[in-house]
Each structure stands twice: as C-alpha cells, then as structure tokens.
Amino acid sequence: MVYCIVGIYTERNDSMLKAVRETWKTLIEEQLALYAKSVLEVDIALPPLAVQTPPKPELGDLAFPLFAYAKTLRTAPPLLAQELKNRIEALSDRPRGELLVAGPYLNVRIDMSDIATALQQKIAQDGQHYGTNSSMEGKRVTIEFSCPNTNKPLHLGHMRNDSLGESVAALLKANGATVRKVNLINNRGVHICKSMLAYQKFGNGETPQSSNIKGDHLVGKYYVKFAQWAKEDPSAEEQAQQMLVKWEQGDAETIALWKLMNGWTLDGLAESYTRMGISFDAYYYESETYKFGKDEILKGLEDGVFYREEDGSVWVDLEAIKLDKKVLLRKDGTSLYMTQDVGTAIMRHKDWPFDSLIYVVASEQQYHFRVLFHVLDLLGYRWAKDLHHLSYGMVNLPEGKMKSREGTVVDADELVETLTELARNEIREKEREELVDDVDKTSHSIALGALNYYLLQVTPTKDMIFNPAESISFNGNTGPYLQYMGARISSMLRKFESDHQHLHETAFDSSLLSLSDERELIKQLALYPEVVEKAGAEYDPSLLCSYLYDLSKLFSRWYHDNQVLKAATPELVRARIELSKMVLQVLVNAFGLIGVPFLASM
C-alpha cells in the first residue's frame, strides 16, 4: 500500500480528506483484524470501523470510536486504542500523521502540510470548478419549481420555492448532472377568471402603462377586487364559473381578455424573476397541458387500471398504497389538477427523457404526489419510480400563518425593495458610497444575499418562521455576513496585488500554516467538495449554508487575530495570502450554489 495522499487524491478525483480518512480507516481495520486473530486465535468478522470528527481540534482530526469491539475482543476500549497505536507505530510503512489515544477513541492528527500543498494546487488549478464532482455524471434531471398562478404577484411562499429550486438545480449541476429547470404556469381555472371578471367590471381599460403598475400587481389588484365584490354580490362566484365555461369553449372575447391579462402577469413575473436571479430552461402552461392527461386516463380506463362510476366519473383505487380512492376525471369529463399533472409529466418525459424528475412543491401536497406517482406507475411508465417530490415546509410569520384574507401575505417585490432600501441606508451610514462600485447594484445584491440565505438556511422539509425584521438585520448568521467576508478578502488581495509586487514570486510553503486556526481552515476547505456532494444528493442547500457560516467564522477569527500583509516574513505573507485566496475561491463557488451574489467590495 502506498500512502501518498496527493497521489490517491488525483487518481480518484475525490476529496483529499476522504482519501486520508479511508487510508487510516483501512489501516486501523487491518490492525484490528490482526489483533482479533491474536487474541481469539480464529478469523472473525468485525463490525466496520466508524470514522468521526472529534469535538475539539486538540483531540485530533479523525476519531475512531472502539466501543463496538470491547465485547468481542474482551478488551476495554482505552486499552485497545493503546494497543492499536503501538502496533501501527511499529510499522515501517505508515501514513504521515500522529496517533492519539483519547479514552475509548483512537484519534489521528493528520499531516496537514501535505493536504495544504495539494489543496492549494487543486484550487488554483480548478478555480471556479473547485468543489464540482462527478457523483451524478451522465444523469439527466428535470426540476420543476415556482409554478405561479397568473392572477397575482409572487409572495414569500414562492420565494422559498424559487430559492430551493435554483439552489438544488445548481447543486445537481455541480455534481455533474445535466439539469433542465422547468416552470409550470397555472394560467387557467376559476381563480384566473375571477381577476378577469373584476377587471371587466371595474377596470375601465386600465393598463400597466396607464396606471404605471407592474402587470402582475395590476392583475392581483383585480383579484382582490373580485373578493370584495363577491362579498356584496352573491352572483359573483356564479359569474366566474360561467366565464370559465366560456373560456373552455374558446369564446373570442374571453380569450382575448385572458391573453391580455395573462401577458401582463407574465411580463411582471418575468421582471421579478430577473430581479431575483431566477431562470428556467422551459416553460409549460396549464392551458396547454390540461387536456393532455385526459387521453392517458381514458387509455388507463380501457386497460382496466381505473374504473368508471355510474355517474360517469373515472376513479383510481389506491388500496395498493394504502390510501382510499381518487377521482381522475369529473362526471362531465373535464380535467382535474391530477389529470393535468399526469399529462404534464408524460409530456416532459417525451420532450426531454430524464433519469429523474424533481417537483419542488410545498409539503401540503404530499398526498397529491403520492397519488400522481402511483397513477403514472399504474399507467405503465417505468420512469414513475424516478419521480421525486422535494417537499418543503410552510413559511409562517412570527404572528402565525400568512393569510391573503387578512392581508398578511408578504409580497416578493415589495420585500426585495424594502431590503434593498435598507442595505442602501446601511452603505450610506457607513460612508462607503464612494468605495462601492455601484450603490444600487450593491444594495440589491445584499438584499438578495440576505433573502436567499435566510430561506435556504433552514432544512427544506421543516416549516420555518420568516421574521421580516430579522431577515433585514445584517448581523450574525446571515447572507450579508458571508458577503462581507468575501469583500474583506477581496479588498486585502487588491492591496497585495498593488502594494506587494516584490512578494509575487515568493514560493508557497504550506508548512508555515501551523496555527490551530490555519489547520482548521485548511481542513474546512478540503471538506468543501464533500459538502457539495452531500447537499446535492440530499437536495439540501442548508448543509452548504452551515458549512459556509463555519468557514466564514473560522476565517474572520483567524483574520482578526493574525496579520496577513504585515506578517513577520515574506514567506509567511505569501502562505497566508494563499490561504486567503483559497477561502475566497470557496466562498465564490459556494455563493453561486445558494443564490448569494458575490461582492468584491461592499
């Protein structure tokens, strides 16, 4: 066995920490087996060795708990740890590093200099690609998110959805997958007709241009107006239903109004998306897909997969997945949400065959997706098993649930605007207007960073409370804090470039990075590719968020306590500059995966 860490690393294109961990694990397992044989005088299968991280840096970098072997080997864990340490230290060929007995644990202090050298080369070479890996190489993944209605603007609930969708898509790409981001526009149905009807009644020909109101907000205004009107006029709901019938019949006037108002909303949404850094590779429209699933359901009916009730409605029996039963076609033959989603899924697979399709949809629709996936399975689509519902929790306010009726829904555009304004004030107060490239652009980037980080920080599956006051605070574990670290490093590197040219040729000597904080930073940097891989595999950007916060906190402490540009020797300046460069590169790369804009100055 060759214990050349760099060699193992480059050959396997794997995280170098992982390589070191595996090396030690294998070695200790070998010694465990030998010891077991010497004690028991027979070969015995031992449980695999667990690898952990010690709770404190003083305890080393790797931890191997030995509790599990105590009984079989009739040896107390601390004694076993000592025995293994002695045996390994007696070996002539063993990896560099130090063994520590810490009670029932056998710990290892890695030789960080090797890792730092390799890491510096790797990051300098890979640049913005450092952290990408091939764990999903060749996989084609469609991811659906956002899916707004065309009767109102985006709100806070959409923002968690959008942040997650964008971030997971980016993570999958970083893991080597080919990703197709799709949006499904919900532009049909009674609710759409409501805003149209109210506009017809009260609009007086108002347009986004004439009123200077963003299209989606203008349509939303009439959706609200409908609700008010419906309170006074009990026939309002009925009229909306009638309008839907006219729409389905293709009534020219209705369609014209629908197209007009839909256009307004979509223009408004497009503007919001651009402003929030959200984009899609393809758009689907329910007005085009809703009829599509119908044929599929009827085909399933012919094949005996579904059944027809006496009133003419079509049902699926869900006993196989321990649910009751579900209607798939109304008695009048019209489509439902489910019908339409069946059609949309099939359409998507035809358009772009995928290995996996992820639906980013709130947890309240878990039942819907269980049924949908089962129905597609019943219809014989083998790819039904490749569908995944990325179910995220609700976004609540400190006062409780957002309710449109009570007007407590947080509007997305408004929120971004408020945050941008606050960031701008902050820049003014700190008198940094002259030092920042573009105040408006910078404020906006800070707002986005604050928002995306706040939303992605929480484990996706869990409900979360969005505290507007807290989200606009730039202290503590926030997006702006991370951005600030990036700006600080950038600023220092600019100084290095302009004022320290005499040091540019000084060689990088990783052994000079011997402080505890420096070791921890190097370890954290080396860990990055594994975090990207795990966050992608688990569709969980929050893992990356907490990683980034740890890294930033570590860096700011080190940076506060130790001078870089004014370090004692030219070699030390060089070493610390390289460490800072590595941190900066990882920040830049990771920011790109969680929608936090990088700022060279702020």
Next chain:
RNA sequence: GCGCCAAUAGCUCAGUUGGAUAGAGCAACUGCCUUCUAAGCAGUAGGUCAGAGGUUCGAGACCUCUUUGGCGUACCA
C-alpha cells in the same frame, strides 16, 4: 376519525444518521476601532432536548404510549 410531519436556550435554527462536556445566531450583559472594511472579534449568562416507559456498554437521535402543534384526507389548485 384516519394518515403524514414536527417539538432542542426567551426567540430563530444546527446537531456528523447511536458515541466524547448538546452547539450557533438574535435578544441581554462585558471588553476590543491612531493597527489589512467594527456589516467585525472575544467573553458572560441562558438547557429536565415536550412527558413517560423501553432497546443499548452508550439515546437529543431508534421503538411504544401520552401531550401539544402543523399539514393532508375536495368531482379546488
């Protein structure tokens, strides 16, 4: 009623998939700006991990029950 999910510091969240003294941020209090951006750093205080049993050498994590809360169980989307 049934199903799914959650409960960790005053508040918002982590907790390496069963291991070492349960960690951050906010809020509170205390230090640190003639020194690479104080949007920062360091420190103090704050815990019956909802409760009760069980499994295990070991449980915040796994099992059972209880309590509380959320969501779902539409010929709505």
